[in-house]
Every structure is written in C-alpha cells, then in structure tokens.
Amino acid sequence: MEMDKLGVVTTFLHGIVVYNIPLLYGTVGEITVEKSGSLNLGVEGIMAVGAIFGYLVGCWTNNLLLGILTGFLAGALCGLIFAVLTVSLQANQNITGLTLTTFGLGVYFFVGNGVKAVSWPAMNDYSSIKNGFADLAVPGLSQIPVIGQGLFNHNILVYLGVVIALAMWWYLNRTTPGLRLRAVGENPGAADSVGINVKRYKYLHICLGCGIMGVGGYYMGLNMSGSFSSSCWINGYGWIAVALVIFANWNPALAILGTFVFGFFNTLRVSGGSLAAAFPDTLGWLGTVPSQLYQALPFIITAIVLVVSSIRQKGSGQPAALGLNYFREER
Amino acid sequence: MRIHIVKRESCPIWKRLLYYLAAVAAALALGAVLLMAIGVDPVAYYWRMFTMGMVGNRIAYRAFENYLKVFVPLVVTAVALSLAFRMRFWNIGGEGQFILGAVAAAAVAFQAGPVLPQPVTLILMCLAGMLAAGLYGVLVAALKVKFGTNETLLTLMLNYVALYFLTFLAETKAGWNFFLDETSARPIFASFSSLASFPGIPIGKFSLNVCVILAFVIGALVFFYLKYTKHGYEIAVVGDSVGTARYAGMKVGKIVLRTVFLSACLIGLAAAFKVGTAGILSAAITDDVGWTGIIVAWLAKLNTAAIFLVSALIGVLQYGSTAAAATFAQVDSSFADMLQGAILFLVLAADFFTRFRVVSSGKGGKSNGNG
Structure with a gap:
C-alpha cells in the first residue's frame, strides 16, 4: 500500500516533466528573441506551425530527427517573417506578433484539416518516431527511489530541452556574441556605434529563438501522439511561455526551474485528484480546488512578479530596449 | 552601391x-x-465570402443583422483601444476588460432584470460593464504611473486571469452561481434575453439593433473628444512626448489614468452591447475582439473614422468566411x-x-x- 502511494508521487513528478517541457522550449526561444530587444507575441502561433509541419514530416519520413529539424525550420521561418517586418520594415512588434499568432493557428488548422481529410498519420504506425520518443533512463540517477523514475527517465526531447536551456544560459552570459546580443537588446544605438551589426544579431536570434519554439511545438504534437482534434495542440502553452519568460527573469537556466513550477500547477490540475486519493488526510483538499485556479495561477504569479520587480526597480533581466524598434538613421 | x-x-x-x-x-x-x-474555385469562394452569402439569399437581411453583431463589439473595442494607444499606452488587455465587462453586465441582467423595467436594466448593464472593465484597466495604469510596470505584459497576464475566471463561472455548478441554467444537469449558461435585450428598430423586415446606432454615436463622440477638447489635446501631447507634456505643466499621470480608464470603460460598454444583444454569456464571449481590435486600431492609424472602415472590412472577412464555409465545406x-x-x-x-x-x-x- 505504501509503495502505491509513492508510485503516485513518481507518476506525478514524471507528468510534470513530460507534459511541460514544451514550455521550456517556448520560454528559452522567447528569451533568445527578447534578449535581442524584440517582444514577439507570436509564440502560440509559431509553436503551432512548428508542431504541425514537424509532426507531418517526421511521420512521413519516419524519422524523429527530421521531425525536429522541420519543427525548427518552420518556427525559424515564422521568425524570419517577424524579423523582416519588425527589423527591416519597422513594423510594430506587438501587432506583428499578434498577427503571427492568428496566422500560425490558421496555418495549423488549415494544414491539419486538409491532411485529416486525406489520411492522418497516427504516431504508432511509425516505429522510429514511436521508439525515438520512448523514455531513456539516466544511468544511476534514475535509480534514486521515488524521484529517480519521475525526473530521470524521459524521452530524448526532454533532455534536449534542458541542454538547450543550459547552453543558452552559457551562450548569453559567458560568450562574446552573447554579450553583444545583450548589448543589442539593452541599447541598440550604443551597440551599433561600437561596430556590432545590430540587424544581423536581431535577425539571427529572432530566427534561432523561433526555431526553438517550433521544436517545442513539435514536442506538443508528439505528446498527443498526434491525434488531431478541434482544439490546437499548443492549447495556450505559447502564452504561458511568454509569462514564464518574466517569471524566469529572462534567464534560461531559471526557466528550467520556472517550467517545473508552472508545470506543477498544470499537473495538479490534471492529476491532483490522484494525489488527493493517495493522501486523503494531508492532500484531500486538493480535490476541491477549482481547476481554473490552477490554469490562472501562472498568470497571477507572473503579474505579481511583474509588479513587484517594477517596484524594486533593480535586478530585472528585462532588456531595456524591449519592444522598441531600432531605426539607425534616428540614432 | x-x-x-x-x-x-x-x-x-x-x-x-x-x-x-x-x-x-x-x-x-x-x-x-x-x-x-x-x-x-477562388473566384466563386471570394465572391461568396465578400458578399457574405447575401446575394441570391431570400433572408439576406438576417445575414446583415448577424454581420452587424460581429461589427459592433469590434468597432467599439477598437475605438476604445485607440484612446490608450494614442498615448503609447499598450493596452493589450482588451480581452480581459471585455470579459469582466460582460460578466458584470450579465450579473446586472440576472439580478436587476426581474425587478426593474427593461430600459433601466439595460442602462445599468452598460454602467456595470463600464465600471468593471474600467477598474480592471485603470489598475494597470495606476501601476504603470506609480512604478513604471510594463503595461503590455501586465495587461496580457490579466487577460488570462479574466478568461479563467469566466471559465470558472461557466463550469462550476453551485448554488451561488446564478449565471448557469438551473434546469440543466450539466453546467451551461442561462439565457436572460427575456429579462433584458437591446431593442431593434424595424426597417422593413430588417431590424436595426440600437447598439449599431450607439456605436456610431460613440465613434462621433470620441472623434470630437480627441479633436476638439482639452483632454484630447493633452492625450496628443503625451503621446508625442511625455517630456514636452511635463514641461508644459500637464499632470501626465492623471492624464494617463483618466484616458486608460475611459478606454477600458468603452471596452466594457462594447461587452455590455455584446451580451445585451446575445442575451447569454459564453466562454468565448469576446470573439477575440480584444485581439482583433488592437490590429484594427493600428491598421487604421488610430484614426477614428478609419477604424470604422477597417472594422467593417475585417468584419466582412470574419463573417464572410463563416458564410462561405456553408457552401465550401473543405x-x-x-x-x-x-x-x-x-x-x-x-x-x-x-x-x-x-x-x-x-x-x-x-x-x-x-x-x-x-x-
């Protein structure tokens, strides 16, 4: 009996990670974009585009790597649209981002419905995709009781997400191009005057960041085994990622922790009932919390973080020139 | 070169x-x-879409009535947002403000509808919608003025807080939840159209909802407000340069608070129009006007007259595609x-x-x- 209860905890921990790592991709991607000074509100749409094309190409070629690549490229292509419009053509970032969301969701459903009408690929029919997405245990760590199986026995995209987040932290904080990128986001005029090619930095990092979001979208599709329905696979994760960027204070390494926190609420919503059933004395109240509160919590917490950090006025990782276009002739 | x-x-x-x-x-x-x-066939499809399926349709007036139901909330929301945008206050919280306005208006309809005469109920619905939305908006403005909180991100977050509040109301069956239909075992919103509903003015078979007229009145008032009043001038100066406004002795904080409150109030009014016409709440009550309104206002360069034109066109696109989907299933x-x-x-x-x-x-x- 006691073992069963611990099993519930393990399943719960496993659920937090496996269903919420796409948030980490979205967040790290958005941090990359925002560090260049661009506020891209198109995360939801970009993830949707990455999801649908990644899934279709991955299945049709029966190759997980090609799926990941396609997700990346599809996302990066959306990023290119954003970059052309906001960096070269000086369009408003908020408007362009919101349009990208509408457009991306439109593409997702248009392509999805079209493919569904012909024949929809089911993930289980594609052995390489199915096996490639299977869990791989980390030797040693996965043997830790209770948490080992929950945290260290996951599919390859979970590990990739964590590696990307850590690599991005290292890139931003420990390399020269990362330093220059941050300079572009803080003060593009000053960066330009010391010889940094502002446009090139913005283009590259917008596309890179959006590509990472696209991979996150692909992951969402795999999580659902690709079953296509009337609601989008991304299901608001893109917007949570925008919030998570703030919660993580624009720090990709902190985003891992933030993903875990937001994922915790998300998982409580889905399987809080099983925790309540396993520990009726201590956690029984979990069953009575309305699920919408869990859904709203990431946004409530982020709103509080925003307000508190603006009151404290220091230590915020928000790039100073976030959301402002850079027009060289106006320097 | x-x-x-x-x-x-x-x-x-x-x-x-x-x-x-x-x-x-x-x-x-x-x-x-x-x-x-x-x-x-693209020609056939576009024809169907841009005529909104009204050509050769014996009940075309119905289609036009439905089109106006899409148009009114969108245009009022876009006009409202343009007020804040003119000061470069990025209120992207239209969705959240609209939702709270709609919930407040519906609450009044349920509570006051059975006891008060209908016109009074409708006016109270409008006021409640405006107040709820206005307060939700001015909260952000106050934080922005006082602490410099990023209003784009904060209004974005508050959209989702409001959205999940609405889903909570939609999905929670309880004694206190008068928004739901008591006779249904499953949680569904109750209709209040018999208690309060904006009247239509019959023109032949066509019925012109008063909200359409009110939308044009609001547009005219906002145009006048921006162009010919001291407040409008202050908004223009703050939008151009906060420094100049301060130098000229304007109380920038007060102007921002006032204008954002007004902007959010009008969004609440748009929401009251919407629920007062539909006669029922829904989890998708906003129809995304809070998002689309931003794009409309921007495309129209925040020009009030142009907002009406752009709203009308976007409305054709949105309503027309629904109409065309009836013929073109794929x-x-x-x-x-x-x-x-x-x-x-x-x-x-x-x-x-x-x-x-x-x-x-x-x-x-x-x-x-x-x-």
Missing part, C-alpha cells in the same frame, strides 16, 4: 491607398493559389485566419513604404567604419 532608408516627410493619400490596395490584392492572390491547390474558418494574417503582413510591409523611402547613395557610398 549602398542603399539606405530615409523617413518620408509625407505621403499623398492616393499613394498610400494604392500601396494598401496592392498589399490586400497580393494577399488575396496568395490565398487564391492556395484555394486552387485544394481544388476550390474551406473552414482557418482559411480566413490565414488570409487575415497574410493581408496584415503585407499591409504592414506596404506601410513601410508609405513611411520611408529607400534611396541609393551612389557607388561606394559613405563609409561608416565597419561596412
């Missing part, structure tokens, strides 16, 4: 229109290619979303050429150090 970009002093209106028309035409052409690829509303996106991308691109000129500065050009 090097090229560089110079700001235009001005761009003649015909040239601007030409650019925009070319952008829309290009987007429609792209859409046509896509339609042909899936075996749909093209659902996702095509309209894509088309809308493509149109906006290209219009944003065209906009660049109305604001800037690309000039070449001869071979070699001026050297700027690092090439």
